[in-house]
Amino acid sequence: MTCGALPQPTPHLGHLYTAVVADAIQRYEKLIDPNCNIIFSTGTDEHGTKIQQAAAKADIPLPDYCNNISNEYKKMFHNFNVDYTDFVRTTERRHKFAVKHFWKKLLKKGYIYKSKYSGWYSVNDESFVPEAHTKDEMINGEKVRVSLESGHKVEWTEEFNYMFRLSAMKTHLQEWLRTDGVITPSKYQKQLQELLENEGYLPDISVSRPSSRVHWAIQVPNDDEQSVYVWLDALVNYLTSIGYPDEDVMKSKGRPWPADVHVIGKDILKFHGIYWPAFLMAANWPPPRKLVVHGHWTVDGKLPWRLTLTTARRSW
Template sequence: MRLNIPLLSSVVQRRPFYITTPIFYVNAAPHIGHLYSAVVADAIQRFEKLTNPDCNIIFSTGTDEHGTKIQQAAAKNNLPLPDYCTNLSQEYRDLFKDFNVDFTDFIRTTDEKHKIAVQHFWKKLMKKDYIYKANYSGWYSVNDESFVPETHTKDEIIDGEKVRVSVESGHRVDWTEETNYMFRLSAFKTHLLEWLKTDGVITPQKYQKQLQEWLQNEVYIPDISVSRPSSRVHWAIPVPGDPDQSVYVWLDALVNYLTAIGYPDEDAMIARGRPWPADVHVIGKDILKFHGIYWPAFLMAASWPPPRRLVCHAHWTVAAAKMSKSRGNVVRPRHVRLAPPALRYLLLREATMAADANYSETKLINVSNSELADTLGNLASRCCGAALNPRGEFPPLHARELALCGRDDVTARLRDSVERLPGEAPSL
C-alpha cells in the first residue's frame, strides 16, 4: 500500500504550523478534485501532528464567493446571491465533515472580517504606489475570472462559431475595454525569480520549473488588473474610496490566507502565534500562476514574506477526460456508493501529484476490497486472533488518547462506523 502525498519533515517550532487549501469557488457543487486538495492538506497536517504532537496547527480552508460567475450561477438557480453562496458554502463544510478533513478555520469571502482584511491590504499596496488607475483593454475569460495576454490566446471553432480562447484553460475570452486599477507586477520579476531559486519552494519540482521558465521567457511582465467596474461586477468588495470599482476576484481571494490568521488585527495575529509565512499552501495546477506569481508579488509589495512552500497537484480525470458539466462526467464525492473512508483512501493512494490521475468506480471498489477489506482487514483479524492474542487482551489507552476520546467523542464515532459496516459491506 502506498499513499502518494508529500510528507513534510517536522521541526520543533514555537510558531504554529500553518497550512491551507485554496478557497473553493461556489459556482457549482464540489467534485472529487476539490476534495482531493482538502484531503492532501489534511494528510499533511495529520503527519505534522504525528511527528510533532505539541505543535499548534492552523488549517484553513473556505469558499470564494465573489465575481461574475457567481452572479450568473445564482441567477441560473433563481436564488438571491447571499442565499446561493450560503447554500454552496455549506455543501463544502458538510463534505469536509463527511471525509474527516480536520480544518481549524473556514473562511468565506463574504465574511465581514474578510472584507476588512482585503480593504486594509488594498490601502497598503496603494500607499506604497504599487496600485494605479488606468484605462485597460484585453481578452477576458469569465470562466477563469482572469484577463489573458494576447500571446496566450488562440482562435478555435466551438459549436460552429469561431471564437477566441485561452491557450492554458481552453475557455472562451472576449475583448474588454474598461477603466481598472492595475498592480505593478512588472516591478517584481527579479524578486520572483530569486524566490523561485529556493529549493523545494514549489513541490513537485516540475511546477517550480514551469514558473521559472514563464518568468524567464517573458521579455516584459505586464502589470495586472486588480479591479473591475462595479457596474460589471457588483457582487464583490468595493475598492476603498472608489465605489465605482470592485476589488478583482483574485486579489480578494488570495488575501483569505491572511484573514484566517487575524489580519489586520495585530492583537489577533499575536494571539494566534504570528503564523506567517504560511508553511504550506496546497493548490491545484490550474491556479499555479496565481499562487506562484501573483500572490508572492502582492506579499512582497506589502512587505510580507512569501509562503514557505506551495504543494501543487495535478487533476483528476474520468475515462482519461477532464471532468466537465458538458461531458456529464463530474464525480460528486457525496454521490459515490462506497463509504467516505474508501474514497478518501483511493484519492491519497492513487494520485502522484505531478500527473493527472484517472478515477473509476471499478478501481475504487477493487482497491477497497483488496487493500482495505482484505489486507488491512486480515491484519486486524490476525492481531485479534486467538493464536496471537489467546487471552483477548487489549493494551490500555494512553492518558492523552483517553482525554481526546472524552473531548472529541472519538470512541462513539468509531463504534458507530463499526456498527454501520455490515450494511455497507455488500456494496463492495
C-alpha cells in the same frame, strides 16, 4: 497550513482531494509533535462574475446561493473527517476588512494605480489573458478566441481599472523561485521559472473591475465605481485566517506567517505562484514557504463538470 480558496460551483472530488492532502500533512506534523500549533484554513471564494451568473441561472438570491454552496463544502468536509481549524468565506465581514486594509497598503506603497486597460478576458478564469496565450478555435461551428492555458473562451474587453505593478516584482519573484523545493512537484516550479524568463511576460495586471459589471464583490476603498478583482480578494483569505490586520490577534496565534504550505490544484498555480507572492512582497510580507500542487482528477482522460469517487483517477 492552507488549501486553496475553493472555487464554485458545487464541490467535487478534486476539491475534496486538495483538503485531504492538506489534512494529511497537518496530521503528520501532529504525530511528530503533539503540541504543534497548526492553523489549517480552507474556505469558499464567493465573489465575482461566475457567482453572479450561477445565482441568476439558478434563480436564487446571491446571499442564499453562497450560503448553500458554503454549506455543501462544510458538509463534504465533515463527512470525510477533514479536520480544518478555520473556514473562511470571502463574504464574511472579517475578510472584507482584511482585503480593504491590504488594498490600502498596496496603494500607499505605490503599487496600485488607475489606468485604461484592454485585453482578452475569460469569465470562467476570472482573469485577463495575454494575447500570446490565446488562439482561435472552432466551437459548435463558431470561430472563437480561447485561452491556451485553460481552453476557456475569452472576449475583448476595454475598461478603466486599477492596475498592480506586477512588472516591478519580476526580479523578486525569480529570486523566490530559485529557492530549492519552494514548489513541489518540481515541474511546476520549472513552469513558473520559464514563464518569468520569457521577455515581456510579466505585464502589470488589472486588480479591479467596474462595479457596473461586477457588482457582487468587495468595493474598492473610496471608489464605489470599482470592485476588487476576485483573485486579489480570494488570496487575502490566507491572511484573514491568521487575524490580519489585527496585530493582537496575530500575536496570539504565535508565528502564523509565512504559511508553511499552501496546497492547491494546478489550475490556480499562476495565481498562487506569481500573483500571490508578488502581492505579499509589495506589501513587505514574506511569501509562503512552499506550494504543494496536484494535478486534475479525470474521467476517461477528460475533466468532467462533476466527479464521483468511483470513476475518477488522478492525473499529474
